[in-house]
Amino acid sequence: MTCISTRAIVLRKIEYGDADLIITLFSSDQGKLTVIAKGAKKSRKRFSGVLELFSTLNIVTRESRGRGLPILQEASLIYPFVNIRSGIEKTAYASYWSEIVNVWMVDGQKQPGLYSLLESCLDALDQGHMTPDILSVFFQIQFMKLCGFGPTLFHCTACCQDMMETQSPYMAVDIARGGILCHNCQPKSFSCQNLSKGTIKLLQWMEKADAVRAARLRPTPCSIHEGLDFLESFVPHHLGKQLHSLTFLRQLRAVSLNRHVC
Numbered sequence: 249m250t251c252i253s254t255r256a257i258v259l260r261k262i263e264y265g266d267a268d269l270i271i272t273l274f275s276s277d278q279g280k281l282t283v284i285a286k287g288a289k290k291s292r293k294r295f296s297g298v299l300e301l302f303s304t305l306n307i308v309t310r311e312s313r314g315r316g317l318p319i320l321q322e323a324s325l326i327y328p329f330v331n332i333r334s335g336i337e338k339t340a341y342a343s344y345w346s347e348i349v350n351v352w353m354v355d356g357q358k359q360p361g362l363y364s365l366l367e368s369c370l371d372a373l374d375q376g377h378m379t380p381d382i383l384s385v386f387f388q389i390q391f392m393k394l395c396g397f398g399p400t401l402f403h404c405t406a407c408c409q410d411m412m413e414t415q416s417p418y419m420a421v422d423i424a425r426g427g428i429l430c431h432n433c434q435p436k437s438f439s440c441q442n443l444s445k446g447t448i449k450l451l452q453w454m455e456k457a458d459a460v461r462a463a464r465l466r467p468t469p470c471s472i473h474e475g476l477d478f479l480e481s482f483v484p485h486h487l488g489k490q491l492h493s494l495t496f497l498r499q500l501r502a503v504s505l506n507r508h509v510c
């Protein structure tokens with residue numbers, strides 16, 4: 249009977265029956281795995297309470313006898329990331345990134361670069377190395393680059409004019425085409441998102457940076473806001489799915505904004 253021993257992040261868990269949990273994990277060398285943790289719901293002692301969302305674990309699984317899900321045999325903690333789960337804003341961002349990965353990945357398909365990105369972003373979120381909003385810009389732009397559908401940001405997606413050659417301080421976004429449009433190529437009747445040159449430069453820079461260099465960056469609040477608006481439209485469009493966690497994240501931001509206005 250095949251056993252797998254690997255390092256994995258808990259992306260999702262749902263209750264199954266009276267006693268069990270079905271857990272979706274993202275593994276460093278096995279890709280996405282869905283397993284059943286027997287007895288985990290009934291007794292926290294069964295897995296020592298380590299099966300928490302976003303935790304990084306060492307796990308051992310074995311095949312089930314029939315056609316059922318693989319069975320989680322053992323799980324031990326590498327990183328608990330407790331600071332993420334103790335704050336609603338950090339939880340909302342981690343849920344959004346986990347849902348993106350869960351929707352994108354197919355069971356058993358390896359993507360070690362994406363695993364490293366998610367684990368390093370969860371670590372930075374937990375440690376507070378970057379604010380959650382800047383980190384989310386970094387995560388999304390890096391995610392798209394790794395998955396091969398990064399936006400075209402250096403030139404117009406229609407006529408290929410270099411972005412730096414255009415006089416306009418803003419460029420239109422065409423999400424379906426996958427990038428920016430110069431002033432000449434933007435349909436006149438087209439009501440669309442715009443990105444300032446400053447935000448486009450931020451996204452270009454974030455796409456090339458690693459997490460350490462990105463943590464030193466101090467973008468303007470306006471660039472972060474514009475960048476997030478763009479990425480949170482672009483990523484779900486290219487995944488072909490509305491993301492529940494994004495709806496919650498937006499509601500949370502609206503509540504926070506109202507509180508500041510009041």
Ligand SMILES: [Zn+2]
Pocket residue numbers: 404405406407408409429430431432433
């Ligand atoms: Zn153009």
